[in-house]
Amino acid sequence: MTHFPVEKIRLDFPILEEKIRNKPLVYLDNAASCQKPNAVIDTISHVYRHDYANVHRGVHTLSVRSTDKFENAREKIRAFINADSTKEIIFTKGATESINLVAQTYGKANLKPGDEILITAMEHHSNIVPWQMLCEQTGALLKVAPINQQGELIFTEFEKLLGDKTRLVAVVHMSNALGTINPVKKIIDLAHSRSIPVLLDGAQAIPHMAVDVQALDCDFYVFSGHKLYGPSGVGVLYGKQALLEAMPPYQGGGDMIRKVTFEETEYNSLPYKFEAGTPSIADVIGLGAAIDYLNDVGMDTIAAYEAELLDYATEKARQIKGLRIIGEAAEKGAILSFVLDRIHPHDIGTMLDSLGVAIRAGHHCAMPVMDFYEVPATARASFAMYNTQQEIDVLMNGIESLIEVFG
Amino acid sequence: MFDDLRDLYQEVIFDHNRNPRNFRVMDNADRKVEGFNPLCGDRLTLYLKMSGDVIEDASFQGSGCAISTASVSLMTEIIKGKTEAEAEALFKTFHEMTTGKDEAIQLEAVGKLAVLAGVREYPARVKCATLAWHTLDAALKNEQKSISTE
Numbered sequence: 137m138t139h140f141p142v143e144k145i146r147l148d149f150p151i152l153e154e155k156i157r158n159k160p161l162v163y164l165d166n167a168a169s170c171q172k173p174n175a176v177i178d179t180i181s182h183v184y185r186h187d188y189a190n191v192h193r194g195v196h197t198l199s200v201r202s203t204d205k206f207e208n209a210r211e212k213i214r215a216f217i218n219a220d221s222t223k224e225i226i227f228t229k230g231a232t233e234s235i236n237l238v239a240q241t242y243g244k245a246n247l248k249p250g251d252e253i254l255i256t257a258m259e260h261h262s263n264i265v266p267w268q269m270l271c272e273q274t275g276a277l278l279k280v281a282p283i284n285q286q287g288e289l290i291f292t293e294f295e296k297l298l299g300d301k302t303r304l305v306a307v308v309h310m311s312n313a314l315g316t317i318n319p320v321k322k323i324i325d326l327a328h329s330r331s332i333p334v335l336l337d338g339a340q341a342i343p344h345m346a347v348d349v350q351a352l353d354c355d356f357y358v359f360s361g362h363k364l365y366g367p368s369g370v371g372v373l374y375g376k377q378a379l380l381e382a383m384p385p386y387q388g389g390g391d392m393i394r395k396v397t398f399e400e401t402e403y404n405s406l407p408y409k410f411e412a413g414t415p416s417i418a419d420v421i422g423l424g425a426a427i428d429y430l431n432d433v434g435m436d437t438i439a440a441y442e443a444e445l446l447d448y449a450t451e452k453a454r455q456i457k458g459l460r461i462i463g464e465a466a467e468k469g470a471i472l473s474f475v476l477d478r479i480h481p482h483d484i485g486t487m488l489d490s491l492g493v494a495i496r497a498g499h500h501c502a503m504p505v506m507d508f509y510e511v512p513a514t515a516r517a518s519f520a521m522y523n524t525q526q527e528i529d530v531l532m533n534g535i536e537s538l539i540e541v542f543g
Numbered sequence: 544m545f546d547d548l549r550d551l552y553q554e555v556i557f558d559h560n561r562n563p564r565n566f567r568v569m570d571n572a573d574r575k576v577e578g579f580n581p582l583c584g585d586r587l588t589l590y591l592k593m594s595g596d597v598i599e600d601a602s603f604q605g606s607g608c609a610i611s612t613a614s615v616s617l618m619t620e621i622i623k624g625k626t627e628a629e630a631e632a633l634f635k636t637f638h639e640m641t642t643g644k645d646e647a648i649q650l651e652a653v654g655k656l657a658v659l660a661g662v663r664e665y666p667a668r669v670k671c672a673t674l675a676w677h678t679l680d681a682a683l684k685n686e687q688k689s690i691s692t693e
Contacts, residue, residue: 499584
């Protein structure tokens with residue numbers, strides 16, 4: 137194992153001290169939501185104690201201070217994903233709202249009956265349903281590129297479905313249910329060769345790898361703060377400036393306007409055009425603190441450590457008789473989805489919980505993926521930078537014991 | 544290793560999960576209703592053969608967790624020979640037992656079903672135990688459509 141200061145990192149996450157049913161917490165539900173470091177918790181608390189007022193409003197000291205910190209967080213996020221400009225960083229409630237925003241503005245303005253939107257068979261519901269709603273509204277059609285048994289996109293099928301009528305490609309960067317990392321650069325290059333824009337759902341990818349939106353050349357990239365060691369209730373839409381400029385606004389309200397009369401309204405410039413109403417101010421600043429923390433550790437360092445954790449867990453899981461791993465893509469992030477012979481994932485979840493181990497049991501908001509593998513649900517252990525090999529041992533011992541108990 | 548869970552996973556539950564009773568399709572059923580728990584994907588089909596207002600036979604098919612499988616297996620055993628009114632009354636008592644609204648519930652009133660009382664300590668699992676009974680309730684009311692816990 138390469139040197140990774142995991143013990144030092146663990147001290148930065150106070151919740152890891154919790155006892156669950158009198159046992160040390162082993163938190164392996166990071167794909168659902170990550171825990172928060174002191175840096176984030178303290179920053180949010182500091183904002184409310186010392187800096188808080190509404191942003192972009194008053195001339196008073198606190199409003200200026202809040203606004204500076206808020207906009208400073210936007211700049212941190214710009215740098216983190218290497219966007220060209222802070223005008224391209226739109227704050228939303230989360231990845232889900234970011235996708236809905238693109239569907240209801242870009243989508244509504246550009247899609248006509250018979251046009252097609254292309255997604256993949258491994259999408260989260262948040263990258264399926266907004267497009268289905270858009271299709272209902274516009275008469276466009278949703279096309280789905282299939283996956284193979286390993287849980288990988290079948291690229292040749294994807295290429296075939298990318299037709300004359302395709303107006304938008306929306307693909308998950310890393311699958312939350314399978315761990316698959318899609319060949320997004322290849323997808324984007326192919327789509328662009330046919331002048332089709334690409335949205336990447338980066339909710340799951342962004343805590344696990346360095347993301348460079350200019351190198352990828354994606355047109356939209358969405359993610360949530362809470363999976364990135366930041367607060368819930370804040371997320372990001374990155375969009376290329378030219379696309380965002382041409383899009384109609386999403387919601388109407390304060391902050392997104394320049395001038396309002398009862399006869400007409402002039403919209404604000406980017407990024408504010410898409411940020412109606414008071415944003416989640418302290419949470420945005422908290423997300424900025426999470427990004428500082430991640431930069432200190434280093435995204436490449438985190439990716440290397442998590443890859444070792446996943447290899448270790450996969451190796452151990454393969455030794456358990458009756459365990460079947462769901463999702464064995466060659467390119468995979470730190471997610472281990474599995475099923476056990478004759479033991480339902482909810483029983484696995486409850487039994488592991490009694491050992492202090494938190495995993496997710498269910499359909500992971502990806503019911504079509506469950507249908508593909510013909511399972512009602514899976515159990516999923518998902519890893520973060522604060523997890524250890526010892527914790528994986530606790531998980532695997534627990535699985536072996538519960539198999540014994542079920543008999 | 545799982546001592547804390549003894550109240551929830553009693554041996555009777557493991558037994559019914561391993562060897563579910565009345566686990567079969569009933570070709571001459573008078574009533575057939577599907578139950579579905581979208582949260583966990585549990586699915587079951589309940590079959591009833593009626594003789595007047597008496598449940599002459601009950602069986603099921605489907606897949607689910609140990610709690611839901613044991614619950615429906617136990618239910619099909621206990622409702623056989625009961626009148627519709629008796630089965631409805633049992634449903635109410637069972638519901639109260641598992642949702643913990645009445646702490647002083649008479650466990651003897653539910654007989655063998657008392658092994659499922661432990662779910663009240665696990666709010667995330669209550670619906671696993673009650674799916675079977677909601678499906679029965681629909682069957683007794685002669686609702687043919689599929690029912691859902693949500």
